Every structure is written in structure tokens, then in C-alpha cells.
Amino acid sequence: xxxxxxxxxxxxxxxxxxxxxxxxxxxxxxxxxxxxxxxxxxxxxxxxxxxxxxxxxxxxxxxxxxxxxxxxxxxxxxxxxxxxxxxxxxxxxxxxxxxxxxxxxxxxxxxxxxxxxxxxxxxxxxxxxxxxxxxxxxxxxxxxxxxxxxxxxxxxxxxxxxxxxxxxxxxxxxxxxxxxxxxxxxxxxxxxxxxxxxxxxxxxxxxxxxxxxxxxxxxxxxxxxxxxxxxxxxxxxxxxxxxxxxxxxxxxxxxxxxxxxxxxxxxxxxxxxxxxxxxxxxxxxxxxxxxxxxxxxxxxxxxxxxxxxxxxxxxxxxxxxxxxxxxxxxxxxxxxxxxxxxxxxxxxxxxxxxxxxxxxxxxxxxxxxxxxxxxxxxxxxxxxxxxxxxxxxxxxxxxxxxxxxxxxxxxxxxxxxxxxxxxxxxxxxxxxxxxxxxxxxxxxxxxxxxxxxxxxxxxxxxxxxxxxxxxxxxxxxxxxxxxxxxxxxxxxxxxxxxxxxxxxxxxxxxxxxxxxxxxxxxxxx
Numbered sequence: 001x002x003x004x005x006x007x008x009x010x011x012x013x014x015x016x017x018x019x020x021x022x023x024x025x026x027x028x029x030x031x032x033x034x035x036x037x038x039x040x041x042x043x044x045x046x047x048x049x050x051x052x053x054x055x056x057x058x059x060x061x062x063x064x065x066x067x068x069x070x071x072x073x074x075x076x077x078x079x080x081x082x083x084x085x086x087x088x089x090x091x092x093x094x095x096x097x098x099x100x101x102x103x104x105x106x107x108x109x110x111x112x113x114x115x116x117x118x119x120x121x122x123x124x125x126x127x128x129x130x131x132x133x134x135x136x137x138x139x140x141x142x143x144x145x146x147x148x149x150x151x152x153x154x155x156x157x158x159x160x161x162x163x164x165x166x167x168x169x170x171x172x173x174x175x176x177x178x179x180x181x182x183x184x185x186x187x188x189x190x191x192x193x194x195x196x197x198x199x200x201x202x203x204x205x206x207x208x209x210x211x212x213x214x215x216x217x218x219x220x221x222x223x224x225x226x227x228x229x230x231x232x233x234x235x236x237x238x239x240x241x242x243x244x245x246x247x248x249x250x251x252x253x254x255x256x257x258x259x260x261x262x263x264x265x266x267x268x269x270x271x272x273x274x275x276x277x278x279x280x281x282x283x284x285x286x287x288x289x290x291x292x293x294x295x296x297x298x299x300x301x302x303x304x305x306x307x308x309x310x311x312x313x314x315x316x317x318x319x320x321x322x323x324x325x326x327x328x329x330x331x332x333x334x335x336x337x338x339x340x341x342x343x344x345x346x347x348x349x350x351x352x353x354x355x356x357x358x359x360x361x362x363x364x365x366x367x368x369x370x371x372x373x374x375x376x377x378x379x380x381x382x383x384x385x386x387x388x389x390x391x392x393x394x395x396x397x398x399x400x401x402x403x404x405x406x407x408x409x410x411x412x413x414x415x416x417x418x419x420x421x422x423x424x425x426x427x428x429x430x431x432x433x434x435x436x437x438x439x440x441x442x443x444x445x446x447x448x449x450x451x452x453x454x455x456x457x458x459x460x461x462x463x464x465x466x467x468x469x470x471x472x473x474x475x476x477x478x479x480x481x482x483x484x485x486x487x488x489x490x491x492x493x494x495x496x497x498x499x500x501x502x503x504x505x506x507x508x509x510x511x512x513x514x515x516x517x518x519x520x521x522x523x524x525x
Contacts, residue, residue, distance in 0.1 A: 001257060001258035001265070001266070002265055002266050003142065003143070003145075003146035003265050006137055006142065006257055006258070006259075006265070007137055007143075009134065009137075010133075010134035010135075010137035010138045011138060013134045013138075014134070014138045019076075020076050021052075021053055021054055021055055021076065022053055022054035022055075022073060022074065022075050022076065022098050022099065023054070023055065023057060023073070023074040024044055024048065024054055024055065024056040024057065024071065024072075024073050024094070024098070025056075025057050025058075025059045025071065025072045025073075025074070025126070025127060026040055026041040026044055026056060026057070026058050026059065026069065026070075026071050026086075027059050027060065027061045027062060027068065027069065027070040027071070027072070027126050028041050028058045028059070028060070028061075028069070028242075029060055029061035029068075029206075029207065029210045029211070029242065030203075030206060030210065030240065030241070030242045030243070031061065031065055031068065031203065032061055032065070032068035032069045032070075033242070035068050035069050035085075036069060036087060036088065037068060037069035039088050040069050040071065040086050040087065040088055040090075040091065041056065041058045043088045043091045044056040044071070044091055044094070044095070047091055047092070047095045048095065051095070051098070053098065053099060054098050054099075057129045057132075058129070058130075059125075059126050059127060059128060059129060059130065059211060060125050060126055060128075060130055060207060060210040060211020060212065060246075061125070061126055061207060061210065061211060061365075062122070062125050062126030062127075062211075063113075063122060063125070063126075063207060063364045063365035063366060063367070064110055064113050064114070064362070064364050065363050065364035065365065066109070066113075066361070066362045066363055066364055067084040067085060067107065067109070067110055068084075068085070069085065069086045069087075070082070070083065070084055070086065070126070071083040071086050071094060072126070072127070073094070073097075073098065073101070075098075075099070075101075079101070079102075079103050080103060080104075081097065081101055081102075081103065081104035082104055082105060082106045082107075082110070083104070084106075084107055084110065109361070109362055109383065112362070112380075112381075112383065113362045113364065113366070113381055113382075113383075116366075116368070116372075116376060116380045116381050117366050117367050117368055117381065118343055118351050118367060118368060118369050119351075119367050120328070120331050120343070120350070120351050120367065121208065121212075121215075121324060121327045121328055121331065121351065121353060121367055122207070122208075122211075122212075122353070122365070122367045124139055124212065125207065125208075125211035125212050126211060128211070128212065130210065130211060130212070130213050130214075130246040130249070130250060131213075131246060131249035131250055131253060132253070133214060133250070133253040133254060133257050133259070136212075136214040136215070140334065141214055141215065141218060141330075142214070142218050142259060143334060144218060144222060144329070144330035144331075144332075144333035144334045145218050145221050145222055145225075145259070145264075145265070145330070146265055147333055147334075148222045148225055148226070148333055149225060149264065149265055149267035149269055150267075153179075153183070153225055153226045153227075153228060156222060156225065156226040156333070157176045157179050157180055157183075157226050158176075159332065159333060159336075159337050160175065160176040160179075160226070160329060160332055160333075160337070161174065161176040161177075162337035162338075163332045163337035163340040163341060163349060163350075164337075164340075164341055164348070164349040164350070165325070165328055165329070165332060165340070165349070165350060166348060166350075166415055167321065167322055167325045168322050168324035168325045168328070168352065168353070168427070168428075169194060169285075169321075169322030169324070169325060169427055170322075170397075170400070170424075170426045170427040170502075171502075172348075172415035172416065175223065175319075175321050175325050175326075175329075176226070178227075178309055178319045178320070178321070179223065179226045179227045179319060181307075181309035181310075181319075182227045182228070182229075182309045182317045182318070182319045183227060183228055185309065185310055185317035186317070187228060187230070187317075188229075188230055188231070188316055189227055189228050189229040189230070189316060189317045189318070189319070190229050190231050190232070190233070190312065190313045190314070190316050190317070190318045190319070191220060191223055191224045191227055191229040191231070191232040191233075191271075191318075191319050191320075191321070192232070192233045192234075192235060192287075192290065192291070192294070192312075192313060192318060192319070192320045192321075193216070193220055193232065193233065193234040193235060193320075193321060193322075193323060193326060194235055194285065194287060194290060194320050194321065194322050194323070195209060195234055195235055195236045195237065195240070195243065195322075195323045196235060196236075196237050196278050196284045196285040196290060197237050197240070197285065197323075197427075198237055198278070198281065198282040198284060198285050198453075199282060199285070199398040199399070199400075199426075199427060199429060200398055200399065200429070200431075200449060201355055201357050201358075201395070201398060201429035201430075201431045202355050202398060202427055202428070202429045203355050203365065204323075204324055204353035204354075204355055204365055204427070204428055205243075205322070205323035205324060206237075206240050206242075206243050207353075207365050208323050208324065208327050209236070209240070209243035209244075209246060209247050209323065210242050210243055210246055212327065213246050213247045213249075213250035213251075214250050214254065215327050215330060216234075216247070216323055216326055216327055217247075217250060217251065217254050217259070217260070217273065218329075218330045219325075219326030219327050219328070219329040219330055220232050220234070220273065220321075220326050221259070221260070221264065221271060221273075222326075222329050222330065222333065223319065223321055223326055223329060224271045225269055225271070227319045229271060229319065230270060230271055230272070231271065231272055231273075231274070232271055232272070232273040232274070233273075233274050233275075233276050233294060233313070234247060234273065234274070234275045234276070235276050235277075235278060235284075235290055235293075235294065236275060236276070236277055236278060237277075237278045238277050238278040238279065238280045239280075244275060244277060247275055248275055251273055251275065254273075260272065260273050276294050278290075278293070279293035279299045280299075281299055281453055281455070282399070282449070282450075282453035282503065283299060283300070283301070283453055283454070283455045283501070283503050284299055286301050286501045286502055286503065287308060287320040288301045288302035288304065288308065288312075288501070289301045289302075289455065289501065290320070291308065291312055291313050291318065291320075294313060295313065295314065298455075298457075299455055300455040300456070300457040301455070301457065301500050301501035303500070308320055322427075324353055328340075328350060343369050343370075344369045344370030344371060345370045345371040345412075345414060347414070348370040348371070348414050348415050349370065350369075350370060351367050351368060351369055351370065352367070352368060352369075352370055352372075352413060352425070352428055353365060353366070353367050353428055354366045354367075354368055354377055354413065354428045354429075354430055355428055355429045355430065356377060356378070356381065356382050356430050356432070357429075357430070357431050357432070358431045358432035358433055359385045359386065359389055359391070359432045359433055359434040360378060360382035360383060360384060360385060360432050361382065361383030361384060361385070361386060362381065362382045362383040363382065364382075366381045366382075368381070368413070370413065370414055370415075371412045371413065371414060372412070372413050373409065373410050373411060373412055373413070374394065374396070374404070374408070374409045374410070374411055374413065374430065375409035375410055377413070377430060378391070378394070378409060378430070378432055379409075382432070385432065385434055386434075389434040389435070389436075390406070390434060390435040391406040391409075391432060391433075391434060391435065392405075392406070392433050392434050392435035392436065392437050392439070393405060393406075393433045393437060393439045393442050393518075394406070394408075394409070394430065394431070394432050394433070395429075395430075395431040395433070395442055395446065395510075396418065396423055396424075396425065396426070396429070396430055396431075397418075397423065397424045397425055397426030397427070397428075397429060397509075398426055398427070398429045398446070399446040399447070399449045399450045399453075399506075399507075399509075399510065400424070400426055400450075400502065400503070400506035400507070400509055401422070401423050401424045401425075401426050401506070401509045401510070401513075402419075402421060402422050402423040402424075402443075402446075402509040402510050402512060402513025402514070403423070403439055403442050403443055403446075403510060403513050403514055403517065403518075404418075404419065404423055404513065404517065405439075405517050405518070408517075413425050413428075419513070421512055421513040421516035421517065422508065422509045422512040422513055422516075423509065423513050424506075424509070439514060439517070439518040439521075440472065440475070440476050440514065440518070441476075442510075443472065443510040443511060443513070443514040444469065444472045444473070444476065446509075446510040447465065447468050447469050447472060447507070447510050447511060448469050450465050450468075450503060450504075450507040450510075451465035451466045451468070451469050453503065454503060454504065455503075457500060458498070458499055458500040458501075458504065459498075460494060460495050460497075460498035460499045460504055461495060461499040461500070461501075461503060461504030461507065464491050464494060464495035464499075464504070464507070465495060465504065465507050467487075467491055468488065468491050468492070468495070468507065468508070468511055471484045471487050471488050471491065472484075472488070472511070475488070485515065485519070488511050488515065489511075489512075489515065491508070491511075492507070492508025492511045492512055493508065495507050495508055496508045
């Protein structure tokens with residue numbers, strides 16, 4: 001099947017069996033399932049079973065977690081109704097309003113949540129059927145893949161390099177440089193999609209896989225073509241069941257449509273894609289640990305060099321890209337590198353997905369321009385803390401980063417250091433704690449997480465991270481505070497300098513930022 005034939009099929013379906021019917025979209029994600037979104041979706045399917053004028057679709061979540069479960073009704077005449085925090089008991093009223101209900105706009109809270117955002121990666125999320133390839137093609141999906149396949153791999157690499165796209169997994173290494181590096185080694189080559197996302201407070205990749213799995217597949221296929229990879233593995237967190245289910249369903253549809261496998265879109269390029277489930281553990285997000293677990297080995301990092309682009313999975317040249325990274329690629333090819341660079345910072349173009357949680361009125365997933373401040377994310381998008389609360393501490397970047405006081409909210413979100421104390425943006429988690437929460441307790445929990453998740457392969461991390469936790473416990477108790485502070489600084493430096501992988505190398509972040517910002521209050525713990 002050519003892309004023209006694929007697009008024609010999608011348009012015929014859009015203008016045929018489902019045209020003129022009311023579309024009822026229930027946003028079902030792993031988070032909203034906990035609030036009954038799955039039951040709401042099934043109840044609407046049952047309610048519309050005998051109603052020819054409407055049909056229900058389970059979509060992904062648009063990121064407004066505070067409004068879940070959400071139902072959006074699109075009438076054939078263009079009228080739209082938005083329902084928030086829906087329960088099964090609301091289904092009869094929603095069904096009764098089909099066909100003659102008035103326009104119902106999103107709530108003010110939803111509008112305030114989305115207005116400051118700049119949707120690129122998340123565009124159409126919450127509106128498309130994740131397992132319907134025609135739904136995705138009808139809004140321009142796979143056009144970028146077709147364009148890429150009509151040119152050379154080198155042209156794809158050059159366009160992505162020109163865009164300035166940096167990886168979105170936390171290290172911010174340009175993906176096109178990895179593609180170039182792998183091409184300098186002989187075939188066969190492999191592409192691995194890192195969808196482990198085991199960090200606390202992080203759920204951006206999961207939202208993409210649940211709501212826009214075809215966008216991920218399209219980005220992965222473009223990256224595979226640029227790399228010269230004939231095989232791709234999507235490595236999904238062991239607990240991300242809905243993500244795996246929807247990626248598998250999308251993959252099956254893509255394979256049946258000639259988008260995966262042999263002679264993709266009759267271009268001569270072939271690439272098969274396989275889903276692999278994570279082995280469990282934060283350290284599996286480290287790329288060489290990930291490769292070990294795919295091969296059936298212990299979940300521990302490898303010595304480097306050689307680097308994966310030279311000798312990676314099964315000793316073949318291997319490119320490892322993050323889900324969010326690859327989801328940017330179709331947009332770049334569709335809109336052009338120049339337009340992509342119009343958003344964000346000159347040194348860091350584009351957008352970043354930010355996972356906002358904790359003590360804010362509007363928690364959820366936001367897509368913002370690089371350079372947006374923490375204050376804008378927490379207050380403008382998140383609505384700030386509840387009326388009776390004040391912000392006490394903000395944990396940015398997870399256990400591999402650190403903690404900030406409310407005086408530092410004007411820091412810009414960008415790759416690398418946000419503050420000289422060692423706080424980095426990482427993969428994009430922002431957890432807000434109110435003033436009743438002790439900064440010591442936050443740092444201690446992050447340090448304890450690192451200690452628990454250490455694979456144990458290298459001595460500095462295996463022995464040093466538990467000692468950091470023990471020193472924090474003593475410091476919180478007010479005993480020997482001066483010697484404990486000295487030991488914490490020493491341990492952070494040694495563990496960071498001598499550990500084998502990023503888990504240990506960044507384990508001192510919570511401690512360093514705690515001592516920098518809250519050192520005067522530590523003895524009061």
C-alpha cells in the first residue's frame with residue numbers, strides 16, 4: 001500500500017461509515033482509570049449500542065488530569081460539549097443530550113491550564129482513537145514518514161540536525177548525532193525506544209503511548225530509516241500495562257497497513273518493530289542496563305566504551321531514543337526545521353513535556369516552550385497551591401536532581417543545570433510540596449529511592465547511597481550535625497565521581513541542593 005492509498009482509505013472511512021454521526025470521546029488513561037474512566041467508557045458504549053446517530057471512542061488523556069474522567073462530544077454540525085469529572089451516573093444525561101444539546105465549553109480551570117501551553121507533541125491527544133490508524137492518518141499522520149522515505153536518510157538527519165532537536169530523556173543529546181554515529185558502523189543496525197520511564201512523578205511518555213501511539217511509531221520508523229536500522233524494539237515499563245496494550249494494538253494496525261515490516265509504503269525500506277516489557281527498576285532507564293535486560297541479562301549497566309552506537313544490542317550498532325524525543329520528529333519534518341526553531345530558546349528549540357504533580361490546583365501533563373519558568377508552570381498552568389497552603393519545596397527532575405525553595409521559581413526550564421547547586425530539569429518532573437512538608441524529608445525520600453533502586457554492581461553506588469540516607473537520618477535527629485554535613489558532602493562527591501552509571505553519578509543531587517538552600521535549618525529537621 002502506498003501512502004496515497006492509505007490516505008484515500010482513511011478519508012473514505014471518515015466521509016463514509018462515521019460521517020454525519022456524533023462522536024463521543026471518553027478520555028481513558030492509566031491515571032483516569034483509577035477514577036472510573038474505563039467504567040464510564042463502557043457505560044457509554046452500552047448506552048449508544050442501539051443509537052445509530054452516535055458512537056463512542058476511548059481515547060488517551062489530553063493532560064488535564066485534574067479534570068478526569070473527561071468526555072468530549074463532537075456533533076456533526078460542529079457543536080462540541082465538554083464534560084469533566086464524569087461518573088457512570090452522568091452517562092444517561094450525556095446520552096440524552098446527544099443531537100440537540102447546546103455547546104458546552106471547557107471549564108475555566110481547563111482553559112487556564114491549556115492557554116499558556118504550546119501543543120506540538122501533544123496535539124490531537126485526547127481526540128484520536130489510539131488504535132485506529134485511519135484516525136491518525138486523517139489528521140496528517142504518517143505524511144512525514146512518507147516524505148522521509150521519498151528522500152535519503154542523510155536528508156532526514158540534516159533536517160533534524162538543523163531543527164536543533166535535543167533528546168528529551170534527560171541527557172538532551174541530539175538524536176540525529178546518534179543516527180549519524182550508528183551509520184558509521186556496518187549493518188545490521190538496531191533502534192531501541194526507551195519507554196521505561198520509571199522515575200517517580202513522571203508520566204509524559206505514558207501519555208504519548210496511551211493517546212498517540214501512532215505518532216511514536218511514525219517517529220520511530222523515521223529514526224530507523226535515518227539510522228539504517230532494520231529492527232526496532234520498544235522497551236515499555238513493566239507496570240505501564242495500558243501503554244503496552246495500546247502500542248501493541250497500534251503496531252498491529254500499522255503492520256496490516258504496510259507501515260511496519262517489509263517494503264514500507266512500497267519504498268524499499270523494511271523495518272520490523274517489537275514491544276519488550278521492562279525488567280522493573282529505575283536503573284532500567286539507563287540505556288546499557290536496558291540493553292542488558294532485552295538480552296536476558298542482569299539489570300545492571302555496562303562498561304563504556306564501547307558505546308551503544310558502536311556495539312549495543314546483541315553487539316550490533318544501536319541507537320536508543322526516548323519516546324518524547326521521537327514524537328517530535330514527525331512535527332519537524334512536517335512543519336520544517338525553521339518553524340520548529342521558532343519556539344523555545346535559541347540554545348534549546350522546541351517544547352518540553354512537564355509532569356506537574358503535588359500541591360497544586362491543576363496537576364497534569366503540560367507542554368511548554370523551552371525557557372518557560374517554574375513559576376509559570378506551577379502558577380499559570382497549575383493554578384498554584386490550594387488557598388490554605390503555601391509552597392514549601394519543589395522537587396524538579398526526580399531523584400537524579402534536587403529540591404528548590406519557592407524563591408527560585410523564576411528559573412527557566414532548559415537542558416542542563418537549572419541551578420549551580422546541581423538541580424537539573426531531567427526528564428521533566430515537577431513535584432510541588434506545601435510548607436507543611438520538611439525539605440529534609442523530601443531529600444531523604446529521594447535519596448532513599450536511589451539507594452533502593454541501585455543495581456549493586458559498583459561499590460560507590462551500592463555502599464554510598466545507603467550511607468547518604470543514614471547520614472540524613474542522623475542529621476534529621478539533630479545529632480553531630482557538623483560531622484554529618486561534612487560526610488554528606490564527601491559522599492555526594494565520591495558517589496557521583498566514581499559510580500558507573502547515571503543513577504549513582506546523580507545521586508548526590510538531592511543532598512547538594514538540600515545543603516545549599518536549606519542548610520541553616522537542617523538541625524531542626
